[in-house]
Amino acid sequence: MSASPAPLGRPTRGTTGTNRLRRVDRWIARHPSLRTAADDPLVIDLGFGASAVTSLELEARLRRTRPDVEVCGLELDPERVARARAQLERVRAARTPFRPDAHVSFARGGFEVPTARRPRVIRAMNVLRQYDEADVADAWRRMASRLDAGGLLVEGTCDEIGRVATWVALGPDGAPQSFTLSLRLAELEHTSVAAERLPKALIHRNVPGERVHDFLQSLGREWERAAVVAPFGAVQLWRQALSGMRAAGWPVQAPSRWRLGEVTVPWTAVEPR
Numbered sequence: 001m002s003a004s005p006a007p008l009g010r011p012t013r014g015t016t017g018t019n020r021l022r023r024v025d026r027w028i029a030r031h032p033s034l035r036t037a038a039d040d041p042l043v044i045d046l047g048f049g050a051s052a053v054t055s056l057e058l059e060a061r062l063r064r065t066r067p068d069v070e071v072c073g074l075e076l077d078p079e080r081v082a083r084a085r086a087q088l089e090r091v092r093a094a095r096t097p098f099r100p101d102a103h104v105s106f107a108r109g110g111f112e113v114p115t116a117r118r119p120r121v122i123r124a125m126n127v128l129r130q131y132d133e134a135d136v137a138d139a140w141r142r143m144a145s146r147l148d149a150g151g152l153l154v155e156g157t158c159d160e161i162g163r164v165a166t167w168v169a170l171g172p173d174g175a176p177q178s179f180t181l182s183l184r185l186a187e188l189e190h191t192s193v194a195a196e197r198l199p200k201a202l203i204h205r206n207v208p209g210e211r212v213h214d215f216l217q218s219l220g221r222e223w224e225r226a227a228v229v230a231p232f233g234a235v236q237l238w239r240q241a242l243s244g245m246r247a248a249g250w251p252v253q254a255p256s257r258w259r260l261g262e263v264t265v266p267w268t269a270v271e272p273r
């Protein structure tokens with residue numbers, strides 16, 4: 001880790017929680033970028049928050065796909081880094097449910113990602129939410145520029161308990177590639193819950209005339225139309241809604257993941273006008 005006297009970014013609230021990021025972790029674990037990485041892929045948890053838990057969970061989940069993964073949690077706030085390191089000591093002492101040999105470390109850093117090695121993946125969840133929309137492009141560019149070739153930046157937002165999550169995936173050139181919405185289908189009343197949890201680049205664009213607004217409106221309509229299959233379960237309802245989206249011309253990807261409550265579309269389908 002090279003010295004970084006002034007990490008890039010602005011201090012924000014550190015709210016986090018156990019299991020909050022499971023939906024995005026599951027997506028990263030299956031992503032070709034991680035699966036095809038060379039040895040010991042470095043994964044950054046940028047803005048891990050008030051506790052070490054989501055970095056530890058990220059390592060535990062990615063390890064199933066890549067046992068050689070190394071996760072480094074980065075934070076602007078030095079007190080949060082110190083707290084996470086103290087929690088890691090407890091992990092090493094086998095006093096937590098996490099593996100004592102978890103490949104996890106913590107350091108101070110911001111959007112400049114001051115690691116000696118280039119990361120394969122950067123996960124930045126619930127970080128840009130507290131910034132201005134105008135800050136997004138620069139933050140994306142800085143983080144993406146640190147990725148290795150074939151790397152992946154995942155930047156998004158979710159609710160406190162991880163039932164509603166959305167994220168943008170970007171490549172090393174800083175260009176957004178896709179937008180994913182992931183919902184816990186059990187007990188889901190309506191897809192409109194996603195509107196409050198859009199990534200910063202989209203949340204202010206959910207207004208008539210913008211693509212993301214059209215997307216959420218269409219998804220809502222198809223969800224309501226699919227209600228006839230509700231007796232067959234929430235997954236069937238969701239599948240039916242996404243089939244309706246496809247029939248309506250939306251470039252909905254990865255049907256194999258629909259059962260998980262996910263929908264992914266190319267960024268061009270939702271990007272701001």
Ligand SMILES: C[S@@+](CC[C@H](N)C(=O)[O-])C[C@H]1O[C@@H](n2cnc3c(N)ncnc32)[C@H](O)[C@@H]1O
Binds near residue numbers: 017020124
């Ligand atoms: C709301 S918490 C999110 C914690 C965790 N990622 C989650 O989703 O549960 C946001 C954290 O991001 C940190 N943060 C904000 N800007 C940052 C930056 N540029 N670089 C690193 N951390 C940053 C804040 O200090 C805060 O602890």
